[in-house]
Amino acid sequence: MDYNIIDKGELVLNPRGATHSKTCINVRLNMREFLDFMRNSGIQFGGDATPLSHKDPMDFCNTLGRCTTKYS
Numbered sequence: 109m110d111y112n113i114i115d116k117g118e119l120v121l122n123p124r125g126a127t128h129s130k131t132c133i134n135v136r137l138n139m140r141e142f143l144d145f146m147r148n149s150g151i152q153f154g155g156d157a158t159p160l161s162h163k164d165p166m167d168f169c170n171t172l173g174r175c176t177t178k179y180s
Contacts, residue, residue: 119175123160125167127175 114120120128128136143153 121168121171121175123168124164125169125171127171 114128114130114133117130120133122128147153
């Protein structure tokens with residue numbers, strides 16, 4: 109995958125309002141690869157990710173507002 113925006117030091121905002129930096133993305137990618145390896149080895153984990161809640165869009169907007177205020 110191409111992470112040019114993150115490589116430039118920018119923050120990435122997910123739909124739940126959490127920000128991701130280069131360090132955070134690397135940790136998440138390592139965990140994703142590890143869990144993929146474990147699933148391919150036959151180990152079962154929990155189900156799908158939790159669906160977006162009614163609070164998530166509000167968290168996204170609040171975080172976006174804080175980021176635009178801080179970095180503008």
